[in-house]
Amino acid sequence: YNDLLSQLCRAVYIFLNVNKISYIDCPISILAGEHLTDNFKNNINRFQKLPCIIDDNDFKLSESVAILRYLCEKYTIPDHWYPRNDLTKRSKIDEYLEWQHHARLGCVLYVQNTLFKPLRGINIPENVVKRSKVNMEIALDDIENIWLANHTKFLFVDQITIADLLAVCEVEQTKMTGYNPYVGRPNLKKYMESVRELINPIYDKAHEKCFKFIQNTKL
Incomplete structure (x- = not known):
């Protein structure tokens, strides 16, 4: 269950498709509030959030990080995504996954306050927009100056991991507002x-x- 306007849904979508894991795609419109219905709450995800999955034997799971870890454990995929037998490498990935909440809070609040909430007719005070922009830029600067300080191709040297999917999807969404995250x-x-x-x-x-x-923001 997903809406590809959600950066977290995009990360899971990319992982599934890159690794050729078969699934049934169930699009849900966040803007239409389809995840807020009683049916969705009672039968799909009690938290009414996306993404979420229903797997074998009616096993239900929400939260993108939990879903990605589950998929890495269940399916035979290249080990670089989330190493099974290398505690050090896996722990470094986990470190980013825990830190990711800082990036998500900063980026998604700015996108919501400048794009999605206004689309729904919700007026956001200018000081709130400015504060969310500051928090977003702190998160982006941390990725630039800390996580990518060694000028590596990916977050962890030369191989992509599930952490990279979450990171790039987080950053990409900021462009929807007309913001350029690459400046500086x-x-x-x-x-x-x-x-x-x-x-x-x-x-x-x-x-x-x-x-x-x-x-559309360029028009």
């Missing part, structure tokens, strides 16, 4: 290009909705 962040720009090049055309397919918003 050359490491971030190079990094985003590396990930996109590796997993295209799936990357672009996952971001079609985002790209439409980005194009």
